[in-house]
Amino acid sequence: MKQNRTRISDVMDEIQSRITSRTYLPGTRLPSVRAQARAMELSVSTVVEAYERLAAEGFISARRGSGFYVTGPVAPLALAEIGPKLDREVDPLWVSRQSLETDGTVLKPGCGWLPAAWMYESGMRRALRTLARSDTAELAEYATPLGHPALRKFLARRMATTGVEAAPDQIMLTDSGTQAIDLICRFLLEPGDTVLVDDPCYFNFHALLKAHRVRAVGVPYTPNGPDVAAFETALQNHSPRLYITNSGIHNPTGAVLSPVVAHRLLKLADHADLVIVEDDIFADFETNPAPRLAAFDGLSRVIQISSFSKTVSASLRCGYIAARPDWIEGLIDLKIATSFGGGRLAANIVLAALTNSGYRKHMEMVRLRLAGAMEKILPRLDEIGVKPWFVPRAGMFLWCRLPAGMDAASIARSCLKDKVVLAPGNAFSQSLSAGDFLRFNIAQSTDDKIFNVLERALSEQA
Known part of the structure; x- marks a missing residue:
């Protein structure tokens, strides 16, 4: 009897997991008891009992002659239940x-x-003292939609040192690098789309993509960048909308993208109409700059993002997106809709810290x-x-x-x-x-x- 109860619980856990992860939305018809029994290699009677208990608890309901259906509102999103x-x-x-x-x-x-x-504490303290003497607007007002003009001009000059040509109005400040990717996903993706990621890659990419209800497909990473043959196969088999990567120092491997691989990737991306998000957060750790996809591409189908949490301060949240002008326009609207004004205070502090001779x-x-x-x-x-x-x-x-x-x-x-x-x-x-x-x-x-x-x-x- 105890073993049978465990099997019933297994069926209930499987169904509840799919409801929690939103694989089964309200109104979804569950597999028939016979189909579920075959899939889990259990008896029909075990599945029937599990379904009846789920119905009693209000997770599903039975419709005479039709089967069992998910009830209630959409379950709160539980990222840990997805995948x-x-x-x-x-x-x-x-x-x-x-x-x-x-x-x-x-x-x-x-x-x-x-x-x-190890962080830039002295520069932060100087920046905070300087900002404390600023006028009231700098301390109290919302930022402009694109973000602090002087910081964007500085970032444009800084990006040029790695060959990325971006006018200040092609740069939009964000609250972090994570918010930058989140906005790009909102802008370009629909639930069910496919996104390529490096395998391995920064683990929060996985979590963020789960939150957007898209499918992530990994491409093996080598010491010179993603495996080009595997990348091409993934394009053919999955028709992805987006590829997210690091081109500078790769997380977690520490590898760097070679020029040959970069050119091959961009050629494949152009043919497949693929958008690439290039996270450049580790740029200031480089001793010799690696190739940047955004530099080779000219910000046509490559979007570059970054932030300053790894070098200036993790407590100070400030990042940016650099993209082609028409995309920046759409991203501004999304930024206003989701966070209204950016961090004016943070942008001022970052600019003061980065332009100080001590950085x-x-x-x-x-x-x-x-x-x-x-x-x-x-x-x-x-x-x-x-x-x-x-x-x-x-x-x-x-x-x-x-x-x-x-x-x-x-x-x-x-x-x-x-x-x-x-x-x-x-x-x-x-x-x-x-x-x-x-x-x-x-x-x-x-x-x-x-x-x-x-x-x-x-x-x-x-």
């Missing part, structure tokens, strides 16, 4: 929560930002510190059998493979008990093919405890 089921230690949203909610006693080699002590020296020091951390951390990982997939020339990330037979999710679960937050590979992988990988943030991996805890977890799983 393949993962351990919560691997779920992208859970990794983010663990990194954001912890106190100072928790070590975070799996997070995606610099330690607070260049600050980033030089950060790059030197990262290089030093890389030299120390690589041998420490090697000692415990953790190998880099690729050794980056710059940036904060190391994408590493665990010893044979090790499961990154289990390792992360074990280390979490010892207050060490790791980032398992499958959080970054749409195909869930990175189960033996971890992403390390070398700036957050300088404490000996991390390696001691990780070594113990590896030995326990061996």
